[in-house]
Amino acid sequence: MGIKKSKRIRSTKNSKMKVFLVVGGRPNFMKVAPIYKEMKKYPSCFKHVIVHTGQHYDKNMSSIFFKNLGLHSPDIFLGVSAGNHGQQTGRIMIEFEKQLLKEKPGLVIVVGDVNSTLACSIASVKLGIVVAHVESGLRSFDRTMPEEINRIVTDSVSDILFTTSKEAKENLLKEGIPENKIYFVGNVMIDSLYKIKSMANKSGILRKLGITNKNYITLTLHRPSNVDYKNKLVNILDAIKIIQQKIKVVFPVHPRTDKMLKKFRLMGYMNNMKNVTLIEPLGYLDFTKLMVSSKIILTDSGGIQEETTILNVPCLTLRENTERPITVAEGTNELVGNNTKKIISSTMGVLNYDGNYKSSRAPRYWDGKASKRIVKVLKNKINLID
Numbered sequence: 001m002g003i004k005k006s007k008r009i010r011s012t013k014n015s016k017m018k019v020f021l022v023v024g025g026r027p028n029f030m031k032v033a034p035i036y037k038e039m040k041k042y043p044s045c046f047k048h049v050i051v052h053t054g055q056h057y058d059k060n061m062s063s064i065f066f067k068n069l070g071l072h073s074p075d076i077f078l079g080v081s082a083g084n085h086g087q088q089t090g091r092i093m094i095e096f097e098k099q100l101l102k103e104k105p106g107l108v109i110v111v112g113d114v115n116s117t118l119a120c121s122i123a124s125v126k127l128g129i130v131v132a133h134v135e136s137g138l139r140s141f142d143r144t145m146p147e148e149i150n151r152i153v154t155d156s157v158s159d160i161l162f163t164t165s166k167e168a169k170e171n172l173l174k175e176g177i178p179e180n181k182i183y184f185v186g187n188v189m190i191d192s193l194y195k196i197k198s199m200a201n202k203s204g205i206l207r208k209l210g211i212t213n214k215n216y217i218t219l220t221l222h223r224p225s226n227v228d229y230k231n232k233l234v235n236i237l238d239a240i241k242i243i244q245q246k247i248k249v250v251f252p253v254h255p256r257t258d259k260m261l262k263k264f265r266l267m268g269y270m271n272n273m274k275n276v277t278l279i280e281p282l283g284y285l286d287f288t289k290l291m292v293s294s295k296i297i298l299t300d301s302g303g304i305q306e307e308t309t310i311l312n313v314p315c316l317t318l319r320e321n322t323e324r325p326i327t328v329a330e331g332t333n334e335l336v337g338n339n340t341k342k343i344i345s346s347t348m349g350v351l352n353y354d355g356n357y358k359s360s361r362a363p364r365y366w367d368g369k370a371s372k373r374i375v376k377v378l379k380n381k382i383n384l385i386d
């Protein structure tokens with residue numbers, strides 16, 4: 001790995017580097033936690049500061065994850081919650097910039113592809129602060145997805161790009177990102193998954209919901225492309241109506257989806273499906289237990305496609321594309337879109353295979369050690385500073 005001396009990193013050989021670790025949305029917490037814990041092992045190198053933008057703020061979308069992951073409360077909380085994309089991104093940039101000017105970190109680490117990732121990377125780079133992006137190079141090639149815009153822009157302004165797969169590096173190179181900025185370190189979210197999985201038997205969620213191992217399907221939905229349009233949401237619900245006649249469905253409802261189900265007056269339709277259990281979003285421990293024990297997961301999440309690959313649970317993704325093709329090539333993931341018939345036939349297909357669905361292998365470096373690799377790169381960079 002060629003490590004270049006960065007002109008803009010503000011630190012000296014003998015002083016610790018102040019590092020802002022940015023979290024905003026639910027999928028960020030499990031990516032930041034292992035990096036934070038690894039950095040903590042080197043107190044003479046890093047002074048780490050957790051900055052929470054406030055993008056997600058409900059207990060079940062935020063604070064429970066801090067508890068499950070053993071993270072202390074955020075050092076800085078920006079308190080920017082809901083809003084349209086422009087409002088949310090703009091307000092995070094304004095509040096984050098104030099903290100950058102006050103605290104003067106030498107490095108900002110952003111993860112994933114949520115609006116907080118985009119906002120904080122732009123605010124930092126404009127002040128000449130080095131930005132490291134964890135999980136860079138993922139591309140769905142679908143620019144109607146807000147996350148795709150966030151990924152492209154964040155990668156284009158970042159100084160250090162940490163990738164999870166070979167394909168991600170290729171995507172970055174095609175976009176003209178210099179090779180010496182890219183580090184293939186593996187999947188840091190899987191570091192957290194291995195840890196929480198070993199604790200998942202502490203969860204009483206199956207008992208609480210009256211379900212048993214492999215006798216139910218888990219459903220999660222939150223993509224605007226599925227839930228913000230009534231006809232698309234109905235397509236999916238029509239499929240669930242048929243599927244639940246065959247097997248129980250547990251549906252932790254994301255706040256966006258809850259809002260849209262109410263707006264489109266679809267709650268009654270859902271409630272009439274007697275074999276579907278609607279629940280609040282779950283914390284990390286309970287959700288991991290729910291995933292591990294599921295017969296199948298139907299989802300439009302990005303992270304769940306990766307987690308099911310490691311857990312070897314069949315995953316049917318309710319999208320036409322994925323920025324994580326390795327989960328289809330090497331894992332348990334299949335893209336089924338949001339066509340009613342296709343969702344039903346794919347689900348019945350997996351149920352009828354009964355145990356003979358394709359099994360997965362862990363992609364390279366999805367081994368629980370990605371955070372070690374990331375911190376090693378960062379330490380080397382600091383050591384190169386005069």
Ligand code: UD1
Binds near residue numbers: 027055115116146
């Ligand atoms: C965001 C991310 C998406 C990620 C998802 C995980 C962007 C563009 N999208 O989508 O990539 O997969 O998080 O959940 O950043 N809300 C609450 N309570 C909360 C959080 C949100 O009620 O704790 C409400 C908001 O007020 C808003 C809606 O849910 O109306 C959506 O939240 P938002 O953060 O805008 O986007 P997500 O759909 O959660």
